[in-house]
Each structure stands twice: as structure tokens, then as C-alpha cells.
Amino acid sequence: MMESELTLPINSNRDHLLGPQKAPVTLLEYGDYECPYCKQANLIVANTVQQFGNKMRFAFRNFPLSQIHPHAQHAAEAAECAGAQNKFWEMHDILYENQQALEDENLLEYAKVLELDMSRFQDDFYNHTFALRVRQDFLSGIRSGVNGTPTFYINGMRYNDSWDQETLTKTLRDIINKNV
Template sequence: MSTLKPEVSSHDHIQGAASAAITIVEFGDYQCPYCGDAYPIVKEIQDAFGDQIRLAFRNFPLQESHEFAYGAAVAAEAAALQDKFWEMHDALYENQYRINADLFEELAETIGLDLERFQQDVEAANVKQKVEADFESGVRSGVNGTPSFYVNGTKFDGNASDLYQMLKESTS
């Protein structure tokens, strides 16, 4: 059984109450079509379960398969430095169909980032280290593809739809 390493902490991007009974960690790749398919289902899970769950997202860019995945993860982390991680996360998935090297700055402008700071931050070592730390966490946790979900620290075997179904059954 694969377990999450390290546990969710203040280093993670988290939505939801700290008191939530269920913590879901998603390892995702912004260019992965399966992650793109999972994105609206994860949103639906958040809407349906509200305060019962908290969601953390960790970057797991599959650079060999997806040319822009690493750049997208770096863009999201750079946005996080301006407290706009989730806005960039959502914008990347909502614009996944047109992902390319020019998209990141356009989205940064759209979500209201300070562009000069964003341009500096995407080059910053600490931003790249955060992406690499997330990736390393995935490797240590047994991630073998994206998206991968961990529920309360244990790897969930299935996709976002399976996860939604399991949550419906376990909370009813």
C-alpha cells in the first residue's frame, strides 16, 4: 500500500478546512489529458462535500511526455508567490487545450499578477525547487501516473470518477 510522503503541511497548496475529515492530495500535470478530465470532477467533489474535505495539489510534471508541463507547474508556483496559486491552477486546466510557452504570461495577466514579478519568479531557484520537491514527494509516495490521488495519506486506486463514487458511498 503506497502512502503519502511527506504528509500534507504548510508547504502544500490547500483548499478546504483544516478540520476536514478527509484530505485528498492530487499529484497532477497541467498538460496531462487525464488530469484535464479529472479537473471538473475534482471541482464537483469540492462542491458536493464542502467542509468535509480539504484538497492539496502537488506538481508531478511528466516532462518526457508533456513539453509544457514543467513550465506550467513553475507558472503555478510563481503565481503562488502572489497568493494566486489556485487561480493559476484553474486557468491552466481551463486553457489546457491551448497550452504552449506563451500561455503562462497571458494567464498571469488575466488573473491579475504583477507581470514583472511573475517573470522574475518563474526564473527563481526556490520556485523550481518547489516543483522538484513535489515531484520527489510523488516518486517517494509511489505515484506512477497522473492524476494520482491520496486519501488521508493512502494511495487511492482509481480515477477522479471512482474517487467521487467512493466518497459518496463513505459519507452517506
Template sequence: MSLKPTVNKNDHAQGNLNSDLVIVEYGDYQCPYCGAAYPVLKALMKEFGGQVKFVFRNFPLSEMHQYAKVAAIAAEAANLQGKFWEMHDAIYKNQQNLNELYLFELAEKIGLDISQFKDDIQKAELEEKVDSDFESGVMSGVNGTPSFFINETKFNGGAEDLLELVRENVN
């Protein structure tokens, strides 16, 4: 399966934004497998951040994970204050504490303007962004999280396999 739509300006990206090596993760903030993949992906970016463009798309499995969607919306709200990755990291680091109130604590911890955050998480366009990420995942053949794509091709392996592959091919 290939990635639909391709990576674009609406995506959250970090690392080398002009890199030819693009990794996309479809993730769920409450998924334990995504939580386990998170430190591996951080290690990958620490080692290869100058050579890799890393993109995160929301894929909240709301039936299984009660707070996944609200966490995704919270990260999108943080993005409006230029702090998407800070919120992304804070949620994964504190995944076991996840609930709606705790998201406000994290927002404070990363230095968001809380009254703006409260207003922003109500915005319909943030939920639409999360839903649109989710739909793009469905169209791209994502059926669980985390799911990875390398240069728009689905990668059938976990974060550890991904790190190995990058190590073998980048150096």
C-alpha cells in the same frame, strides 16, 4: 503505498483545511487525464468543500509533456502573489492552448503583477518546489497522473471513483 511526506504547510490546500478527510492529487498540467479529472474534482469540491481538504502536488511528466513543468512553475509563481488556485484553474481550463507565452496571458487574466511574475518564474526555489513535489510522488509510489491519496493512502481509481467514494462516505 502511503504518502511521503505527509501533508504539510508547504502544500497547496483548499476546502476545509481542518478536515479529517484529506485528498491529495499528484497532477501534471498538460496531462489529458488530469484535464479530464479537473471538472470532476471541481464538482467534488463544490459539493463537499466544507468537509474535504484538497491538496495539489506537482508531478510534471516532462518527457511526455513539454510544458508541464513550466506550467507548474507558473502556478508556483502565481502562489507568490496569493493566486495559486486561480492559476491552477486557468491552466486546466485552457489546457489545449498551453505553451510558455500563453502562461503570461493567463497570468494577466487572473490579475497578476506581470513584471513580478516574470521575475518570480526565474526563481530557483520554485523549480525546487516542483522537483520536491515530484520526488515526494516517486517516494509515495506515483507512477502516472493523476494519482490520488486519501488520508495518506494511495487510491487506485480515477476522479469519478473518488467522487463516488466521497459521496458514499461523507453524507
């Protein structure tokens, strides 16, 4: 069977990362802010990150399915705009928590809630400063065999199993134990 491998390695200069660089396991998610399954996955990932502490690193890349999720692209760009002001993860969580309200005006409101520099945020948002970045995430996903949202990679290999809490935790624990 063909194994799908991550073609664009995790890079701390471009990727949004949680956890230490030397963690034995890196979990990467390709996700879409308007995808209900990604919303579920976000809670599971949050638990997992908390559970494993400094033993794991988490990374998120954008994979907006714009044909079925008309707000996903702008939401992804908004997260990147917040990222430029060091508030990526805060925006990331707000977007999933408010998945039913992802109009442009909502996105601007969330930026205000996060007390971002609004003139900079609006400049970046309306000029689509990060559209190319989102596109690069998306294309890297296609090349790596992303097959829907969410798609996870564990240490650079596509994870094909279920991402329910129990299975994901067990898989990560097994890898961590092997590497210790």
C-alpha cells in the same frame, strides 16, 4: 499487496489547500497540467469539492511528466509563481482550461489576466524560483508510489480505484460517514 503511503505529509505551510484543516477527509492529487486525464480529473475534483463543502480538503502537488509533456514543467512553475501572489487556484484552473496553449508567452498572458504583479511574476518565472519546489513535489510523489497522472491519495493512502465521479464520490462519502 503493497500499500503505497504518502511519505511527505500534507503541510499547510507548503501545500496548496482548499477546505478546512479539520475536514474528515483530505484528497490529494499529483497532477500534470499538460495531461489530458488530469484536465478531466480537474472538473471532477471541482464538482467533488463543491459537493462535500467543508467536509473535505483538497490538495494539489505537481507531477510534471516532462519527457512526454514538454510544457508541463513551466506550467507547474507558473502556477507556483501565481501561488506566491495568492492566486494559485486561479492559475491552476486557467492552465487546465487552456491546456492546448501552454507556451511561455501564454503563461505570461494568463498572469496578466489574473492581474498579477507582472514584474514579480516574470522575475520568479524566468529565474525558475519555484523549480526546486516543483521538483520536491515530484520526488515526494515518486517516493509515495505515484504511478501516473493523475494519482490520488485519500487521507495519506494511494487511491487505486477509478476516479470517475461516481466512484470517487462514493469512496469519499463512505470515509466521511465512518469518521462522523
